Amino acid sequence: KNEVEQSPQNLTAQEGEFITINCSYSVGISALHWLQQHPGGGIVSLFMLSSGKKKHGRLIATINIQEKHSSLHITASHPRDSAVYICAVVGGATNKLIFGTGTLLAVQP
Amino acid sequence: GAVVSQHPSWVICKSGTSVKIECRSLDFQATTMFWYRQFPKQSLMLMATSNEGSKATYEQGVEKDKFLINHASLTLSTLTVTSAHPEDSSFYICSAPRTSGGPAQFFGPGTRLTVL
Numbered sequence: 690k691n692e693v694e695q696s697p698q699n700l701t702a703q704e705g706e707f708i709t710i711n712c713s714y715s716v717g718i719s720a721l722h723w724l725q726q727h728p729g730g731g732i733v734s735l736f737m738l739s740s741g742k743k744k745h746g747r748l749i750a751t752i753n754i755q756e757k758h759s760s761l762h763i764t765a766s767h768p769r770d771s772a773v774y775i776c777a778v779v780g781g782a783t784n785k786l787i788f789g790t791g792t793l794l795a796v797q798p
Numbered sequence: 799g800a801v802v803s804q805h806p807s808w809v810i811c812k813s814g815t816s817v818k819i820e821c822r823s824l825d826f827q828a829t830t831m832f833w834y835r836q837f838p839k840q841s842l843m844l845m846a847t848s849n850e851g852s853k854a855t856y857e858q859g860v861e862k863d864k865f866l867i868n869h870a871s872l873t874l875s876t877l878t879v880t881s882a883h884p885e886d887s888s889f890y891i892c893s894a895p896r897t898s899g900g901p902a903q904f905f906g907p908g909t910r911l912t913v914l
Binding site for chain 2: 720722724730731732733734737775777784785786787788789790791
């Protein structure tokens, strides 16, 4: 079993829909990243959070430390949001990143 | 804001040759940098932790003699894939912590290596 699990693996949405991507982890962490990877491969860090909730534009990330679970929400989705979204946790003792397998999101116009 | 660059962005080489990939922190110092590898349709996997002024720490299963890491300065780490083979073809990404020992990371744009 992977230490970081994401669901769903693939997601297709219509433009304007509200999207949720989930991440569960089984290790102790100091922080959790949500990353976006476009087809060209470059990675952008969307959020880093260790508690509560963060919002940036149409993106919202939440984390529940007790339940070891985080969600990434996209409101009013747009085709340009199409990308792979990756959850990565920062190992508590090592600061090393452990990556989830990613969620491939396709937003159709 | 802080930026991490990688060079080259892509490289094609013949089997048996060596390839050097550079990772630079552009406006901050990084005593530690991380190197990752991503095969098609798979997630990133940490290969090694690059430490300025000391030996790199390799993850289990990563051959340190094949993937040479040099962290010669506070802004530059290099990964050299020695005697590259087609199975080394992958996307290589580096990251650097925003602050020393901190969890926030800046990622490089990645280098796509194709070994013929």
